Amino acid sequence: MDIAVLGTGSAGRTIAARLAELGHHVTIGTRDPEETAAREDFGEWAPSAPDVTLGTFEDAAAAAELIFLVTNGGAALDVLDLAGAGNVAGKVLVDVSNPLDFSRGFPPTLFVKDEDSLAERVQRAHPDARVVKSLSTMNASVMVRPADLGESTSVFVSGNDADAKAAVSALLESFGHDDVIDLGDITTARGAEMYLPLWLRLMGGLGTASFNIKVVR
Amino acid sequence: MDIAVLGTGSAGRTIAARLAELGHHVTIGTRDPEETAAREDFGEWAPSAPDVTLGTFEDAAAAAELIFLVTNGGAALDVLDLAGAGNVAGKVLVDVSNPLDFSRGFPPTLFVKDEDSLAERVQRAHPDARVVKSLSTMNASVMVRPADLGESTSVFVSGNDADAKAAVSALLESFGHDDVIDLGDITTARGAEMYLPLWLRLMGGLGTASFNIKVVR
Numbered sequence: 126m127d128i129a130v131l132g133t134g135s136a137g138r139t140i141a142a143r144l145a146e147l148g149h150h151v152t153i154g155t156r157d158p159e160e161t162a163a164r165e166d167f168g169e170w171a172p173s174a175p176d177v178t179l180g181t182f183e184d185a186a187a188a189a190e191l192i193f194l195v196t197n198g199g200a201a202l203d204v205l206d207l208a209g210a211g212n213v214a215g216k217v218l219v220d221v222s223n224p225l226d227f228s229r230g231f232p233p234t235l236f237v238k239d240e241d242s243l244a245e246r247v248q249r250a251h252p253d254a255r256v257v258k259s260l261s262t263m264n265a266s267v268m269v270r271p272a273d274l275g276e277s278t279s280v281f282v283s284g285n286d287a288d289a290k291a292a293v294s295a296l297l298e299s300f301g302h303d304d305v306i307d308l309g310d311i312t313t314a315r316g317a318e319m320y321l322p323l324w325l326r327l328m329g330g331l332g333t334a335s336f337n338i339k340v341v342r
Numbered sequence: 343m344d345i346a347v348l349g350t351g352s353a354g355r356t357i358a359a360r361l362a363e364l365g366h367h368v369t370i371g372t373r374d375p376e377e378t379a380a381r382e383d384f385g386e387w388a389p390s391a392p393d394v395t396l397g398t399f400e401d402a403a404a405a406a407e408l409i410f411l412v413t414n415g416g417a418a419l420d421v422l423d424l425a426g427a428g429n430v431a432g433k434v435l436v437d438v439s440n441p442l443d444f445s446r447g448f449p450p451t452l453f454v455k456d457e458d459s460l461a462e463r464v465q466r467a468h469p470d471a472r473v474v475k476s477l478s479t480m481n482a483s484v485m486v487r488p489a490d491l492g493e494s495t496s497v498f499v500s501g502n503d504a505d506a507k508a509a510v511s512a513l514l515e516s517f518g519h520d521d522v523i524d525l526g527d528i529t530t531a532r533g534a535e536m537y538l539p540l541w542l543r544l545m546g547g548l549g550t551a552s553f554n555i556k557v558v559r
Contacts, residue, residue: 238536239451239539240446240451274558281540307547308543308546308547309546313543316542316544317540317543319536319537319539320539320540322532322536322537323498323536323537326500326525326526326534327533327557329525329526330526330530331523331559336557337557337558339555339556340548340554341491341554342491342550
C-alpha cells in the first residue's frame with residue numbers, strides 16, 4: 126500500500142520503518158525535506174530504512190492511500206493544512222498524535238480533553254477524511270512490535286467509518302497486535318487521549334516506557 | 343481492623359461486605375442511618391452482610407483506624423465535612439471516588455482534571471489525613487474480587503505517605519490484587535482519575551463492566 130507518515134520524530138520514523146519492512150511503499154512527509162535530511166537524528170536513522178522516501182507533507186499525502194499523522198499534537202492541524210485538504214479527503218487518516226501541552230513543564234497537561242479531543246478537531250477540519258484514532262496509547266516501539274512485550278496487549282480504534290477502522294485494524298494486526306478493541310465513533314478518542322496522563326505516571330512509576338495495557342475481561 | 347466505609351451505594355456496600363468477610367470490623371457511614379436502612383436497595387443487601395454496622399458518617403469515621411471514601415465524587419468533600427476533620431486526621435483515607443459530572447448526560451465528563459484532581463482536593467481539605475487514591479479504576483466487584491477475572495490485573499496507589507500506601511496495598515492484596523503499582527505522590531491521582539473516560543468507552547465497546555487493565559511490562 127502507498128502510505129504517508131506525517132512526522133519525522135522518533136514515532137514517525139519507527140512506524141515508517143516498520144511499514145516498509147512489511148512491504149509497503151512509505152513516504153515520510155515533512156515541512157522541509159532538505160532540512161530534515163540534514164538533521165542529525167534523521168541522518169543517523171535514514172540508512173536503516175533505505176526504502177523509505179522523504180518528501181514534503183503535500184507530496185507524501187498526495188501519493189498515499191492511507192496517512193499516518195504522527196506529529197506532536199500542537200502541530201497536527203497545521204501539518205494537515207500543509208498536506209492539503211484535497212490530498213487528505215477520502216483517505217484513511219490514522220491519528221496517532223496526542224494533545225500534550227508542555228508549557229507548564231513535565232508531566233504535560235492536555236490542551237483539549239473531556240468534551241472534545243484532538244481526533245475530533247482533525248475530523249472536523251477534514252470532514253471528508255476517514256479519521257481513525259489509534260496507537261497513541263503506547264510507546265513507538267510497542268506500537269509496531271507489541272509482541273516484544275512477551276504477552277498480548279490491547280490497542281484501540283475510534284472512528285466514524287467502519288471500513289476505515291477495519292483497514293487500520295488489519296495494519297495493526299500486521300504489526301503483531303492481536304487485541305484490537307473498537308471503542309466506537311470518533312468521540313471515543315476522548316477516552317484514548319485522556320489515558321495519556323496515566324500512561325505518563327506509569328512511565329514514572331515503572332521507570333520504563335516499554336509497557337502497554339491489556340484489557341482483561 | 344476498624345474500618346469505615348463512607349458511602350452506601352453499590353461500591354460502598356461491596357467493599358464493606360468484602361472487608362467484613364475478611365474479618366474486619368466495618369461500619370458503613372451515611373448521612374441519615376434511618377433513611378438509609380429504609381432504602382430498598384440497602385434493605386435488600388443488608389441481610390447478606392450481617393456483621394456490617396450502619397452509622398452516621400461521624401460515628402463511622404470516629405471509630406475507624408482506616409476510612410474508605412466511596413461516595414460519588416461531587417459529594418466527597420461534603421461527606422468528609424460531615425465525618426468531621428478531627429475524625430479523619432491522622433488516618434489512612436482511601437479515596438475511591440471519581441470526579442464524574444453527569445450534568446451533560448452520558449458519558450459523564452470530569453469536574454476536576456489535568457492540573458488538579460479530586461484526591462488532591464481531599465488531601466488539601468484534610469492536610470492531616472493520609473490520603474491514598476486507589477481502586478477507582480475498576481468496577482466494584484472487580485475491586486474486591488479481581489481474581490474472578492481469571493488473570494492478574496493491575497491496581498494503582500497514589501499518595502504522599504509511604505506507610506499509608508503500604509497499609510492500603512496490604513488490604514488490596516487481601517482482596518486478591520497481586521499487581522499493586524505505586525504511581526507516586528498524590529498528584530499522580532490525576533492519571534488514575536483521567537483514565538475513567540477510557541474506562542467508560544471500554545465499558546461501551548465491550549458491553550460489560552467486568553474488566554480491568556493489566557500493565558504488561
